[in-house]
């Protein structure tokens with residue numbers, strides 16, 4: 001740890017910013033995540049109609065990943081993997097909507113223990129509530145606060161224009177576009193906190209470009225020839241990109257941009273409704289174990305430590321976020337529940353590395369995948385042992401199944417996946433926690449079936465985002 005800190009402070013001194021306390025040698029860390037943005041939906045991958053000037057600029061100024069994977073092909077499971085460094089089933093987040101197990105240890109808790117002030121803004125989706133995003137109760141056992149966030153302005157799920165959000169448990173309607181709201185709030189938080197002793201850990205999880213699609217008129221400029229839902233969807237992406245620009249500009253204006261690590265990625269692959277350009281022609285979409293369902297845009301920007309203009313083909317995954325941050329800060333091994341499925345990407349900050357030692361595992365809804373550098377095993381049905389094998393370099397669109405031709409590689413990968421699968425089964429039973437599983441899993445429920453929310457139904461029944469769900473409570 002001392003070595004890491006010395007290395008970081010040495011580098012900063014070279015940039016004429018002199019750290020004079022321990023906290024200043026710890027970078028601020030900001031994780032930002034899109035909701036359903038596909039791998040093809042950026043300007044820097046030459047999307048045919050979408051321009052993302054701010055993401056392009058961020059990519060130019062940092063480290064761009066060409067092979068970055070969401071931890072799972074849908075929402076909550078990937079979010080769990082970000083917070084724990086573990087594949088989703090280990091923490092009982094079996095698919096979207098499931099609550100994160102309370103015995104898990106999160107990156108927010110670890111950084112809080114290391115002296116960081118922590119905050120979450122936006123979509124949460126780890127408290128077991130399904131249905132359009134609602135504000136989260138203070139008493140919620142799986143709120144952001146329960147998992148290590150000091151400050152939070154959050155909704156249970158996706159949210160759009162003028163949402164009702166929860167500020168540390170207090171419900172508040174906030175006017176504005178959803179991406180702009182959470183970035184502005186995050187900047188205000190950082191402005192308030194930046195002169196305190198504590199470094200900052202800020203998580204910004206967008207509700208865009210997830211449906212229902214509702215963009216501001218001005219953001220739909222240039223998309224007039226598209227059908228209505230497409231105009232709204234791309235408009236949400238435009239607004240999200242603008243908010244990335246506001247965030248980066250805000251950090252520079254506050255004078256903290258240099259030693260702040262900003263990590264951007266999406267939470268799963270693109271949506272089929274918006275065509276093959278959404279996933280840049282890859283096979284499959286959100287929900288599938290093929291590349292289109294898993295591969296997402298990702299960038300790390302950290303001017304103090306990452307040279308601008310780096311692009312890597314190193315395969316990386318959201319499960320790497322926690323181990324990477326732990327490596328940078330020097331967090332103790334005990335800050336995570338083991339086994340961890342990710343690996344530290346810190347060595348990539350200094351030099352490009354071609355080959356990954358630790359394969360990337362996926363398991364969700366009895367499907368799986370196992371990525372070992374260029375080879376990928378796809379398991380369509382774990383119970384039936386149905387396997388496909390692809391070589392992603394020579395066959396990026398996963399059209400040539402090698403399972404019967406590359407038999408030795410197939411055999412080794414199936415064996416490795418099966419051993420990993422057994423270890424996940426053990427995690428599901430609670431064997432990773434000292435003393436075993438001590439609390440029942442919360443599972444998931446539609447909030448319209450949750451008695452706690454009942455008192456709000458009448459008042460919310462006219463709101464556009466809840467109207468359909470609460471029709472019977474609308475008495476007009």
Ligand SMILES: [Ca+2]
Pocket residue numbers: 034035036074075210267268
């Ligand atoms: Ca999503």
